[in-house]
């Protein structure tokens with residue numbers, strides 16, 4: 001993925017003011033033919049337990065730079081994707097110029113979806 005990842009899943013442990021602080025995420029959707037058939041598999045509900053469990057996938061240096069410079073973007077997760085029908089999917093890697101994950105009320109990955117998906 002070659003750009004900004006914006007995410008509205010504010011209940012996710014990786015969500016930092018609409019940016020994603022994960023080192024890598026996985027979008028699922030093997031049989032997806034629309035955005036609604038996708039989900040961010042890396043979603044984990046905010047909380048101490050998940051912060052500890054998912055610690056190894058947190059981009060610590062990116063978070064620090066992001067806190068020091070809120071106007072810039074310092075976190076670019078690697079995006080693996082199983083939604084092979086999407087036109088941006090190249091060998092299960094996302095090649096979109098920017099990515100929008102939706103999930104404002106998500107409490108599990110089921111409540112998220114990739115808005116950028118295009119057949």
Ligand code: SF4
Nearest residue numbers: 007009012015020040
């Ligand atoms: S839902 Fe996915 S894209 Fe959004 S912050 Fe969490 S891990 Fe990152």
